[in-house]
Amino acid sequence: MPILQLQPEWVLNLGTGQARALKGVIELLRAVEQEKNLSRACAKLHLSYRHAWGLIQLTSQALGAPLLHSVRGRGATLTPLGERLVWADKRVAARLSPVLDNLASELEAEIRQSVANPTTAVRIHASHSFGMDALRDHLREQRVPLELRYCGSEDALASLCHGTCDFAGFHTPIGELESVVLDRWRKWLRPRTHVLINFVTRRQGILVAPGNPLHIASLSDLTRPGVRFVNRQHGSGTRVLLDLLLEREGIDPSNIPGFDNVEYTHAAVGAYIASGMGNAGIAVETAARLFHLGFVPLLQERYFLAYHGGAVDSLPVKRLRDMLRSSEFKARLSALPGLFADACGSDLSMIDAYPQLERKHPDVRRMSVAVEDTPRSATH
Numbered sequence: 001m002p003i004l005q006l007q008p009e010w011v012l013n014l015g016t017g018q019a020r021a022l023k024g025v026i027e028l029l030r031a032v033e034q035e036k037n038l039s040r041a042c043a044k045l046h047l048s049y050r051h052a053w054g055l056i057q058l059t060s061q062a063l064g065a066p067l068l069h070s071v072r073g074r075g076a077t078l079t080p081l082g083e084r085l086v087w088a089d090k091r092v093a094a095r096l097s098p099v100l101d102n103l104a105s106e107l108e109a110e111i112r113q114s115v116a117n118p119t120t121a122v123r124i125h126a127s128h129s130f131g132m133d134a135l136r137d138h139l140r141e142q143r144v145p146l147e148l149r150y151c152g153s154e155d156a157l158a159s160l161c162h163g164t165c166d167f168a169g170f171h172t173p174i175g176e177l178e179s180v181v182l183d184r185w186r187k188w189l190r191p192r193t194h195v196l197i198n199f200v201t202r203r204q205g206i207l208v209a210p211g212n213p214l215h216i217a218s219l220s221d222l223t224r225p226g227v228r229f230v231n232r233q234h235g236s237g238t239r240v241l242l243d244l245l246l247e248r249e250g251i252d253p254s255n256i257p258g259f260d261n262v263e264y265t266h267a268a269v270g271a272y273i274a275s276g277m278g279n280a281g282i283a284v285e286t287a288a289r290l291f292h293l294g295f296v297p298l299l300q301e302r303y304f305l306a307y308h309g310g311a312v313d314s315l316p317v318k319r320l321r322d323m324l325r326s327s328e329f330k331a332r333l334s335a336l337p338g339l340f341a342d343a344c345g346s347d348l349s350m351i352d353a354y355p356q357l358e359r360k361h362p363d364v365r366r367m368s369v370a371v372e373d374t375p376r377s378a379t380h
Contacts, residue, residue: 005100005105008092008096008100009086010023010089012059012062012063014062022357025067026085027045028045028052028055029086030089031044032077032082033043035164036075036076037076037185038052038053038068038075038076041076050238056068062287063130063205066079066081066082067079067375077276081124087275090274091271091272093262093266094270095265095268097267098128098265098360101148101150105146105149106147106149108146119318120318121146121318122139122147122316123164123167124147124148124167124168125148125165125168126148126150126156126167126170126347127151127156127236127237128266131202131303131339131341132148132150135324138328138332147165151235153168153236154184154185154235154239156168156169156236157170157188157189159187159312160307160308166307166317167197167320169304169305170306170338171202171237171303172354173241174300174301174302175299177244178300181241182356182357191351194346195306195309196353197345198302198348199304199324200253200340201302201303201341202284202300202338202339202341203284203295203298203338204285204290204297204301205282205285205299206280207270207273207287207288207293208279208280208293208294208295209293209294211224212295212296213279216296219251219298220251223251223255223257227280228265228280229257229280230258230269230272230277230278231258231261231263232264233260233262234262234268238282238283238284241301245298263281266287268285269283269287273293274291274292284339286337286338286339305320333339
């Protein structure tokens with residue numbers, strides 16, 4: 001069946017009963033930003049120069065300020081207003097994409113159930129990540145029915161236990177905080193029941209402005225005057241990690257300017273800082289690289305997909321495992337900076353992933369042997 005996609009739309013209310021759609025103008029401004037030339041931007045978007053220039057002029061008049069500086073023989077640059085519109089659009093996309101993806105997935109499921117002989121969808125509830133975005137796009141391109149819901153790691157694992165999804169995407173830090181985070185998830189992680197699939201390894205850290213002008217080198221530096229911090233929301237795995245790190249280092253969150261200012265995705269944090277609205281935030285390295293920001297690493301973590309061991313031969317599990325192991329998808333992941341996917345697609349038991357659990361569940365090791373015949377691959 002066709003894939004449903006929902007996108008935000010910019011509309012400028014002129015106050016006279018008229019409205020002007022801004023999507024075309026913003027797309028044009030983004031192309032000018034990339035090409036540094038209006039003619040090349042027009043060619044890229046298959047627009048006539050005359051039409052594009054008229055669009056820019058009409059919108060500039062409506063907003064009361066120019067959007068573009070264009071000098072013959074010297075190319076074109078965005079004005080401060082033009083830059084603000086482009087960055088605002090990036091922030092809107094970064095903030096709303098997971099919400100709109102969740103809604104589109106729900107609507108697709110309703111439509112799928114209303115047609116004759118509905119196909120079996122792969123149902124994933126997962127903590128947001130750039131790798132998961134790549135998996136979503138790859139599954140859609142392969143025409144694999146997908147129901148994807150972005151949520152916090154704990155909510156994803158709870159959904160798996162309640163049977164409302166086939167896979168739960170969650171992440172845990174490598175090192176001393178691993179056991180602490182596992183204790184937080186223990187209500188939902190079932191060593192005797194759940195099997196894990198390696199997905200990616202990634203780094204969490206502090207995103208800073210290009211060149212790190214405030215010389216931020218640690219979490220304690222976030223308390224200095226002049227810092228404008230942007231956080232992740234309560235319930236996200238990244239927020240859990242940050243709270244634990246601050247507690248370990250004895251840093252009072254109330255001393256961090258902007259600590260209660262939150263965004264809901266790593267991309268939104270990156271866009272927020274890149275637009276100049278903040279100068280420090282907590283997110284994965286991929287966001288820093290994609291938005292050309294500085295990055296201060298804090299810890300490395302593993303991202304897993306958990307599923308019920310009894311479903312090892314089910315169609316959704318087979319479909320997803322084959323997709324994760326494909327060279328095409330691994331190449332797609334490898335193209336994302338800051339992600340390591342060498343072991344992507346390999347199954348392992350909870351004890352394989354977290355040996356410290358064996359003391360509490362000594363019988364799990366024997367059960368895990370039958371999960372899969374392929375070798376267990378270690379993650380980074």
